[in-house]
Amino acid sequence: xxxxxxxxxxVARVHESQDEVYSFIAGVALNRGDIVYADSNGxxxxxxxxxxxxxxxxxxxxxxxxxxxxxxVVKRGKVGGFTISGLAYGAFVYISDTAGKxxxxxxxxxxxxxxxxxxxxxxxxxxLYVDFDWAVVIS
Numbered sequence: 570x571x572x573x574x575x576x577x578x579x580v581a582r583v584h585e586s587q588d589e590v591y592s593f594i595a596g597v598a599l600n601r602g603d604i605v606y607a608d609s610n611g612x613x614x615x616x617x618x619x620x621x622x623x624x625x626x627x628x629x630x631x632x633x634x635x636x637x638x639x640x641x642v643v644k645r646g647k648v649g650g651f652t653i654s655g656l657a658y659g660a661f662v663y664i665s666d667t668a669g670k671x672x673x674x675x676x677x678x679x680x681x682x683x684x685x686x687x688x689x690x691x692x693x694x695x696x697l698y699v700d701f702d703w704a705v706v707i708s
Contacts, residue, residue, distance in 0.1 A: 580650030588646020618676025
């Protein structure tokens with residue numbers, strides 16, 4: 570059980586024509602690669618798997634933004650910049666108990682948000698596919 574490392578400057582959409590991206594307003598300073606949820610005011614905060622409310626993630630930020638600024642968030646699609654070479658093909662990716670991070674095992678509140686998939690288009694041959702379920706109920 571470990572957080573998945575990332576290279577912030579490399580976090581980006583892999584197939585822009587095939588992913589689902591939304592713009593939201595940041596409630597705190599956010600960086601590319603941060604995993605986020607919407608607070609009771611509709612502003613983005615760092616997601617956290619230690620509680621049901623904060624484990625309800627909307628997606629992964631692919632732009633930086635200060636509080637009050639819009640940020641782009643990938644809900645569904647392939648996202649680069651995460652260090653997944655040590656994970657097996659088909660491995661699930663979860664919301665971490667560490668705010669804003671992904672993990673290779675379930676946190677306190679389990680929420681699967683991605684999977685390691687094969688690709689013949691890039692080197693290395695593994696890609697992170699995310700699919701944040703906005704209707705999931707976490708208890």
